[in-house]
Amino acid sequence: MCTDKTGTLTRAEMTVVRVWSAGVAHAVTGVGYAPDGEVDDPAPVRALLRAAALCCNARLVPPSNRAGWRVLGDTTEGALLVAAAKAGLDLAAEEAAAPRVAEHPFDSGRKLMSTVHQDSAGGGCRVYAKGAPQELLERCSAADRAGERRLLTDDLRAEVIAANDAMASQGLRVLAVAQRQVPDPRPGQKAAESELTLLGLVGMLDPPRPEVSGAVADCRRARIRIVMVTGDHPLTAEAVARRVGIVTGPAPTVVTGTDVEALDEDGLDLLLERPGELLLCRVGPEDKMRVVVALHRRGEVVAVTGDGANDAPALKHADIGVAMGVSGTDVAREAAVTVLLDDSFASIAAAVRLGRSVYQNIRKFLVYVFSSNIGELGPIVAATLAGFPLVPISAVQILAIDLGTDVLPALALGAEPPEPDVMDRPPRSRRERLFSAAVMGRILFLGGIQAIGVTAVFFWHIHASGIPWADLTEDDPVYRKAVTMVHAGIVLSQFFVAFAVRTDRQSLLRVGPLSNPWLPAAGCLGIALMAGISYLPPLQALFHTAPLAAGDWAVLAGLGALVLAAEERRKAWLRRRGPAVPEGEAR
Incomplete structure (x- = not known):
């Protein structure tokens, strides 16, 4: 992640906190863009701040009923205007006294900008420049020392660089300000930005965003x-x-x-x-x-x-x-x-967190839906292989599961909040498929337990009746109750599967069973629909079902709880193995 600093990591609310000129640092009080505060001993730095303010395109906007002081334009320039006002300068009067006649805008190559103004006091025109200290120093031949122009010697240049480094090491953004007299009101960029006189440095604080x-x-x-x-x-x-x-x-x-x-x-x-x-x-x-x-x-x-x-x-x-x-x-x-x-x-970072969560929720949805398909297919395959003459679950019952009781819990899984450890995992590989080996393994694991459980319940009920398989018909109460138990067993198992797939590695107890309230509500609605299919005569006739006893529901609930317990055991084993490792090479 290649990130900028200003405005992204910081607030982009520049405030001048220090002005350096002639070897002396002057503190500046106040925060924000309100010109409330003062400059320590402002007289020696007024010329510097005047030059910096005139070399700005931003504007300070006074407070209104809806907002306080704010800046139109670059926030760095806004901070310079506020500092000039704190030093007692009348910005409007200064602009009127020195009208701008030309400008050489900032660009990332030069890392500075300059403006040309009429000089009513000395005649001719004056160039004001501001920018990165290293860049501006290369264009300076002299420095202002208490109003006196001195040649920029190596010792003086080293002093300026040391002052710049001292402020920069404290996290301040530092700008240098310089000026020069020119006879031509519209000098070229090279002429305007050479032989400058350094006025000093301005240090601005842009505090990091707290979050x-x-x-x-x-x-x-x-x-x-x-x-x-x-x-x-x-x-x-x-x-x-x-x-x-x-x-x-x-x-x-x-x-x-x-x-x-x-x-x-x-x-x-x-x-x-x-x-x-x-x-x-x-x-x-x-x-x-x-x-x-x-x-x-x-x-x-x-x-x-x-x-x-x-x-x-x-x-x-x-x-x-x-x-x-x-x-x-x-x-x-x-x-x-x-x-x-x-x-x-x-x-x-929040987008990364939510993006990972959405991807995981899609996988949870797939595991939930396809595990129920394994649970539906398992007893049919077992009955075929065993030579049972009838189907353990009818097509209309499968439709009732896939288009009825499974739909709302699956949608609720789509609204699952991010898991606590979602940002503790390494990035997944570009080559990792949505239907990865881990996803398919989880589908087979959960669906396999369902399939074995409902198949065992079906044949146990048929066997307990003592009726030969060849004598069973579709209207036989024993057969109808057996298929009802298969149907209800899948619905109840899916209720517990929905909770089991809420996390990949963390225990359900850590996230809280009720942290997604839509899920238990959707699951209970599915169970209520199953109860209607079992007990209401019109639905019994449609689905060829029979009423279940309380003991039957208890057995089926135990089967569903077994699925959840097995999945929690598997997650505990994964946690003991160590951190998650993405499939393929992750970068």
């Missing part, structure tokens, strides 16, 4: 490998990955987009084959696509998250493309097969 840690733990138990693929700094990515549980070891493999670009196909395959935790940082959409292709070469089943138009190829190529419904573009949503309405990683 993500549990979802990550579920995926790890389910043997799903999670690879974080993000455009953030490696230290930021690792800090967040540790908070949510993607990284638990001391030394995860951290690879940047530059490293990925330098690898050929064989090198990328070797990287992905390494066991352990993997973080891909500062990667672009093209790198994400290469990772998906490489994972496919290894035979993996790959899920990928994405929100941008550039993510569309990776989303389309993945086995399961997951687009963000809140922050995603229309192109990403069209390319994906799944859209998250809340953008949360926990929803992906």
